[in-house]
Amino acid sequence: MLGPVTGRRKRVTLLRAALPCLALITITSPLRAQILTPDLLRPVAGGFLLPQDSPLRKISENTTDNPADPDFDGQRRDKNQPAPSRIGNIPKYGLPAASGAADAGFDSLNRTRKQPKFYPGQAKPKPSPGPGTPAPAADKGSTNPNGRVRISPPPSMTANRPPMPPSMAGTLDGQPPRKPLPVDTDPFGAVGDYAGSFLIKSAVELRGGYDTNPGRTTTPQGSAFWVVAPEFLAVSNWDRHALVADLRGSFTGYGNSLPPLVDGAISSAPTNIDRPDFTGHIDGRVDVTDFTHITSELRLRVATDNPGSPNIAAGLAKYPVYATFGSTVGLDQQFNRLDVAAGATFDRTVYQDSTLTDGTIASNADRAFNQYGGVGRVSYELTPAIKPFVEAEADSRFHDQYIDNSGYARNSTGGYAKGGTSFEFSRLLTGEIAVGFAERNYADPRLGQLSGLLTSSSLIWTATPLTTAKFNSTTSIDETVLPGVSGVLTHTYTFEVDHDLRRWLTAVGKFTYGTYDYQGDGRSDKTYSVEGDLIYKMTRNLWITGTLRRDILDSNAPLASSASTVVMLGVRVQN
Template identity: 25%
Template sequence: MRILTCSAIAACIALSAPQLAQAQDTGSSFKRDKNTSVRQRPRPDFEATGQKAGGFTVYPRVTVDLEHNDNIYAVATGKTKDEIWRVKPELAVRSDWSRHALGFFAGGNVIRYADQGVEDAEEYTLSANGRIDIERGTNVTGSVETKRLVEPRSAPTAPSAAAKPTEYAVNTGNITLVKEFNRLRLTGRIENKDFNYKDVPNNRGTGVVDQDFRDRNELTYGGKAEYAVSPDTAVYVTATGNKRDYDTNVPTQDRTSDGYVIGIGANFELSDLMRGDIQAGYMKQSYDVAAFKDIHAFSTNANVEWFISELTTVGVNASRSNQESMAAGSGGYVANSLGASIDHELLRNVMLSAKYNRGKDVYKGVDRDDKRDSFSATATYLVNRRVGLFLTYDYLKQTSSGAAKGSSFKDNKLVASVALQF
């Protein structure tokens, strides 16, 4: 289904990628589709019909953004404001087969600043995904993707001494096997990611800021076993391992490590009121170089939706995970996040959305804590099945403390967008 209901501007590309139709699961004890959220609700009058091409449907789309940003360099003092244009062409292809599935996606993002031309950049994404339906309840899915991106100035890992944004590439491949036996469902997954960063000139004009030490390969593998205690509730155990291999010979920069996350949880759908997935567990990351302190901590991941009415959906989410650090002396940090969102359908083609998130990053091995508060509000107007209008306000505040503290700043963005699809 291809619709113009993505309300967050940054989510437009992700939501317009070809989504594989789910394998046949009629009678499955793991379906959680009793309720439909505001974002999920079908809107036939505003969905793109696409262009038929044999057994496939092609969905062209282009989005144009105009953003006003009052702090493009994410600094505490001496703020620089600018207007930013983004043109994002996309082409999604999805198969129309009754069994199996195949999809392709190509998307670009041309970024131009009105005054600070040094920040101009281009991004692109190419991907392919597929699914093989072996039998009822058993399927294999996989995807490959290549991305060329620029790191936001507000990212915790962005180098403050860089004269221009850091460019990097991410190549990803994954495969997932699902097997369902009545009340038991088993899932196995393996994913490989390769990161490659480009050096950037420093802001003194005397050299470069080395970024090669960030080049790495991340291999993730794991499994999940779910048991349906009822048609509306399933409990599960999950275990995921990882190997992060850095391409550097400098010991003080070599964050090569092994880790795992184990957890127990439940997913549920309670009548017409609520559905969600709540997981708690333990995570550990061990570094090859003794100078980097190992991470071992409680982990969690939770997402709950509350259906106040057919027109209003409220969401709550929380997570605790370990992330890669680029701060000198620190191998990684524990990222804590707690957020809430609300989506309201004012009219069939008019939606209002808002979300808030509170985050805290605790760095291991150095004295540094980062706290972030972010708020976003979006108004979406679907003119017809080909045109959508969006207005989004984003606020981000970061406060960094400790002897090795990073950047502290406030940033306000106002983005107006028009999306055209066919």
């Protein structure tokens, strides 16, 4: 019987008992013992086996088990050996932008990641030369020591270099394409400012000059004058509906007053010939559907009678001012290429009382009237460039004073009908032209029917990129206070040519011809106006203008003809 043993002797006894088992493994499985026994029994630092020395580890492309390989010793480096320092080594930049993104959608440079599909035999596009283009075979060795293509240049190649010019933006791989800028057809035109969803343009002109006959009298008397002319334009920028406000006005002041007597006769011109002029309208459109629109307009006209007009009474201290304001509400319906529009109109005209040179006041209530009417238009689009139309209008005028100061009842009914077309030929000739007939019948049987040919047109011909021709014509039936005269049939024709001598220097030539037919007493007036303007555009916001104009009034009435020469120099400030 064995005596008690200590703990140390017990461990030795167990080890000796395990040796036959190891021998049995060697006998029963020689291959297994050949693999495990040398590694398990080999004494190594820190344990029996290092993970990198295990013959069961995965052999990757970055490891080697060949002792002849130069990297073999590095792989079996002891774990206590420090890693090589990165100080002084140039980092490698080899990852393109969004390299870890998926292959659908867009990456951080807004490029699509979906690869295009090419048909068999279709040539694939070549990449543009740039940082991402593979280097030629002869240069690959110098581009990267590992033989890889450099995606982006190292910092040493781009340091302290000027930025890429805007004209080259979008020409390199990895950059979004650059959108072309629209062509600026008017490099010196007003740009305007946005207020919410409205584009607002404003301007003011200050002019001064000399008029040899501002009163348009038979015996001329000259006077210096000044003009202040503001302008305002606001246009909405909405997806649906529209609103446009266009307001233009002026005030002309003269340096001295005209004497009441000219060659012993009372002058037809007032002593104070200052006069205002304003034209404004606000147009709106409500898009009920894509083919149904509600249209409306508010308008205002403030002015005086034209100098030299027979409606101006003798002995006036100043021109009486009149105002015409009104509105139109209509409906525009499209049926494929057919467009039908109709609207109701209302206008009111009021006159200021006349102030005479002796201080008395003369009423002009007999010249105030209301006009109610309706207008309709039908057009058909033959082609996108030609759209013929037919338009008709009818109205009635009711004066505040049924019998005027001369004893005539001037209430009347009338209208017009015209046909024409709007066109656009290669964008060189655009506009509208129409011909028709107008007439008006008066309540007083002593006043005959007023009728005549109606012409209206607005044409713009772009002859060359530097030359533009414009032609406008209007026809109207105007009221008068002359005894026995039904009204005035007025035709006005204007022809204008604009030519750019330079982009900043424009010459303008204008010719205006007008006829005034006073039906009832046989009076007929003809007006001629020849005007030349020179515009020097210093900047978009500052223009300098010069004007020379000759006005001629030729009348068959005695002592009614006149002539005048106007010289002006001004400045225009716009935004």
